[in-house]
Amino acid sequence: MKRIAESTVRRLSLYLSFLEDTERQGLKTISSDDLAQLGGTTSAQVRKDLSLFGSFGKRGLGYAVPELSEKLREILGLGKQWKVCIIGAGKIGAALARYRGFAERGFHVAGVYDSDEGKIGKRWESLTVRPISELEKDAAKLDYDIAVVATPADNTPAVVKQVVRAGIKAILNFAPVQLSVPADVTVRNVNMAMELEGLSFALTNRD
């Protein structure tokens, strides 16, 4: 299949969340224009995005809400439960472990790891913080799909090496460093400093 742009995938995610709202409101169909309105884009963009995966709409009528939701969930791979481990039992790791949004969207947090002796053994809800040295062995049993990396900048490269060695192919990175990983590992970065600096830039360079 044709390569899909990251911007497109982000929009699909967005469309899905609007569709789920719409479904809850009991509406049966929605037009590309409605979706565009909700997502701050254009109807042509919506149709182009969807057309990359097939034709799901009915001309003159729009898209059937539950069908399109289902289709998007399928495209995004949200049918299965993904197994997630969190690496780094610091503040961010703790907040993430407690975050309900994961489970709601089918992401099951099945393990927490840290390299700090002091944190190992602590219990977090139903999880116990384990030493990162056990990650590779655990991964063989538990088959983690995604690693959430929330470690201090300086030991992140070492941690990531272990994640890669454990065969995990997707990383959500909260550490403020650029990861270097093999081509078959997908990384998404969440970097608050960068977002704030983007706002700072916008405030500084307004017309």
Place this chain on the structure above:
Amino acid sequence: MKRIAESTVRRLSLYLSFLEDTERQGLKTISSDDLAQLGGTTSAQVRKDLSLFGSFGKRGLGYAVPELSEKLREILGLGKQWKVCIIGAGKIGAALARYRGFAERGFHVAGVYDSDEGKIGKRWESLTVRPISELEKDAAKLDYDIAVVATPADNTPAVVKQVVRAGIKAILNFAPVQLSVPADVTVRNVNMAMELEGLSFALTNRD
């Protein structure tokens, strides 16, 4: 000045963080190729990005690290202290308020707000959670530059309306909804569900 792409600004942020590392290591100069390597891009990209703002390098030699750092800080508007308020005293809000990264990069958290009676009055480090109804009045005194919105999806639109009314022109949005704001207000979204879904997509559609 020519409009600068968001992708460019993100990279500038990235370059700056590498420059600061490099500076700490005591290196005096760095080439566009070195920077490209660190940031996972190309040397042409680095040079093009920088050339949008002037010519800071020396041919045959590269860029002087401290000078370029300083220049980037200036471009990104990191010279001043930005005043930040956090809206929403829930889990995410709490984690953000405690996050040291803000202060380190010159973002001073000067207030926390919530609409929930039960949370108002609680003390967080040196801050007290205040009712959001006071935001507009406080903003007049304190001159907030940036609002970090970390509220539940359903009352986010109302909250954002108050932020806009308070004259704040930059929003970092953690709520999983699309904000609608006047054109002179800049928004950056941090949406974990979206990032996870992006990874899910990548895992599902690998060749």
Place this chain on the structure above:
DNA sequence: ATTACTTTGTGAACAATTTCACAAGCCCCG
């Protein structure tokens, strides 16, 4: 069944961004 109206799906045009490629500038060394 015909007409009027709506909305999709999609090539083609356009715009934005990235990459290429090379002249020009600077350092170093002999």
Place this chain on the structure above:
DNA sequence: CGGGGCTTGTGAAATTGTTCACAAAGTAAT
């Protein structure tokens, strides 16, 4: 001071992403 070796800065080309615009296909009403 001249030549060799680097590295920048930047038009031009290539690529990628977005918007336009319209035929085709559907609905609804008469």
